[in-house]
Amino acid sequence: MSVAKRLTRSFGAVLLGPVVTLAVQIVNVPVMLRVWGPALFGEWLLLSAVPTYLLLTDLGFGNVAGSDMTMRMSAKDADGALETFHSSIALVGFTTLVLALLIAALFFIVPVHHLLHLSAMSPKEAQLTLLLLCVNCLVMLQWGVLMAPFRSTGRYALGMFSVNCIRIVEAAGFFIIVFRHTRPPGLAAFMLAVSVAGTLWLIFLHLRGARHLPIGFSRASRIRIRELAAPAFAFLAFPVGAAISTQGMTIVAGLTLGPLAVAAFNPMRTLSRLALQLTDAVKNAFWPELSAAFGSRDIALARRLHRTAVQVSLAMAAAALVFLAIAGPRVFAFWTHGSVAFSGTVFHLLLLAVLANSLWNASSAVPVAANQHKQLSVLYVMFSVLSLALAYLLAHRIGLAGVAAGMLFADTCMAAVVVRITNRLLQESPMEFALGCLDFTPAIAATRQLLARATGRGGKPLTSMR
Numbered sequence: 001m002s003v004a005k006r007l008t009r010s011f012g013a014v015l016l017g018p019v020v021t022l023a024v025q026i027v028n029v030p031v032m033l034r035v036w037g038p039a040l041f042g043e044w045l046l047l048s049a050v051p052t053y054l055l056l057t058d059l060g061f062g063n064v065a066g067s068d069m070t071m072r073m074s075a076k077d078a079d080g081a082l083e084t085f086h087s088s089i090a091l092v093g094f095t096t097l098v099l100a101l102l103i104a105a106l107f108f109i110v111p112v113h114h115l116l117h118l119s120a121m122s123p124k125e126a127q128l129t130l131l132l133l134c135v136n137c138l139v140m141l142q143w144g145v146l147m148a149p150f151r152s153t154g155r156y157a158l159g160m161f162s163v164n165c166i167r168i169v170e171a172a173g174f175f176i177i178v179f180r181h182t183r184p185p186g187l188a189a190f191m192l193a194v195s196v197a198g199t200l201w202l203i204f205l206h207l208r209g210a211r212h213l214p215i216g217f218s219r220a221s222r223i224r225i226r227e228l229a230a231p232a233f234a235f236l237a238f239p240v241g242a243a244i245s246t247q248g249m250t251i252v253a254g255l256t257l258g259p260l261a262v263a264a265f266n267p268m269r270t271l272s273r274l275a276l277q278l279t280d281a282v283k284n285a286f287w288p289e290l291s292a293a294f295g296s297r298d299i300a301l302a303r304r305l306h307r308t309a310v311q312v313s314l315a316m317a318a319a320a321l322v323f324l325a326i327a328g329p330r331v332f333a334f335w336t337h338g339s340v341a342f343s344g345t346v347f348h349l350l351l352l353a354v355l356a357n358s359l360w361n362a363s364s365a366v367p368v369a370a371n372q373h374k375q376l377s378v379l380y381v382m383f384s385v386l387s388l389a390l391a392y393l394l395a396h397r398i399g400l401a402g403v404a405a406g407m408l409f410a411d412t413c414m415a416a417v418v419v420r421i422t423n424r425l426l427q428e429s430p431m432e433f434a435l436g437c438l439d440f441t442p443a444i445a446a447t448r449q450l451l452a453r454a455t456g457r458g459g460k461p462l463t464s465m466r
Helices: 003-049 051-058 061-074 078-109 123-140 143-152 156-179 184-209 222-235 237-257 259-295 299-336 344-363 365-369 374-398 400-425 430-437 441-455
Strands: none
Touching: 003 051, 003 123, 003 156, 003 184, 003 259, 051 123, 061 078, 061 143, 061 222, 061 259, 061 365, 078 123, 078 143, 078 222, 123 184, 143 156, 143 184, 143 259, 156 184, 222 237, 222 374, 237 259, 237 374, 237 400, 259 299, 259 344, 259 365, 259 400, 299 344, 299 365, 299 430, 344 365, 344 400, 365 374, 365 400, 374 400, 400 430
16 A cells, blocks of 8 residues: 555544544533533543543553554564564553552542542442543553554554544443433443453454564563653653643633633634644654654655645645634634633734644654654753743733743744754755745645545545655
8 A cells, every 4th residue: 555545544544533522522511411410510520530641651652662663664673563562562561450459459548539529429439430430541541552553564544543433432322321311330331341342343453454463472571661761751741741831821821810811711722723633633644654764764755754744734724724813703702602702812823823833743743753752852841831931921911912922932942943853853954844845746635635535535546655
């Protein structure tokens, strides 16, 4: 299968994820409020928020292992890929076992019901719900490692499509069960059952398509785990930096301008960042192909992939942002029922931040795909912290526009450093990269093919990246 075909299939599979998430978010709130009421729904949200942090405990090994295995498979090093796969299974499996024992102990010690001041659930319901949700997250923790061989064998689209289909089954059953007035423990048990079935399905697909990468830990290596540890820990900086930026800006707005400012700022930021769903799908689609290019030492292909990823990402972001710049005020007023004030200045600054984010996010696929993202991750956290300080100072002078300017500062700085780091890895000068990006023929063809795949209309295969 050509690179172009794999890209378009990956893009379609990845794009299905945010579509499912958006649909669930739109329907989830009114349905559960109607059936359960605000009190029980609020307690469910409180309990379900706690276990999600367990998903960070794979320390980024799933993504790092996927990149490493892809590079090794492209370099015809199947034994090295198997060693990485088994090392990741051993580490994540050991982490899961330790967490399971810890959760089992806390289940009998911590008075969850009293600690969280719950009233709509009984103590037994609260403990059982939290236990099932924690076990569910431990099961899903294995998905990162299971996706690594899909990435490395050119079947990333199949893996992502399968994961999103599992989410669709869970969402459909979720609403059916809620409408049957099932209590939280029953809903948590259903989610766990779907996750277990989904894990078994991913294992079946893996064994069917990659028998040369059997599941196990007989080839696990301490040396390989140590080699992957640094990029894996560095990968954790990305969700940390994102949390600093998103939650931190909310806190800054609240401290300097009050709750009403937060009520206006957060919806504007959410609306402005809808375009990032598209650009993130582009990055994830190009990621495995870039790893394969590095593994085969095809720097010329990696350069073309990088340029096209940046062009497609910026083109999609620009189109979405133009629409939002025009229709944003009306959409915002409809969405919020006119209950909070809209600021054109703040919104336009947020749109510019999204444009800069689209550039560096797409370009960051190169160092991430090569597991050379340690410097990038440190800079991301640093700029996120600096942006909070800048937003705090500017908010006192120019209000919410200062908070938005802080976000624009962080994304602009990241765009400058990420492109420089990427060009260094690709052995390409900034001028060569800029001139290469001026050739829009591959990007136009790629965008047309990606959108055709996403909408199910097919299209002619690309030839520029074969």
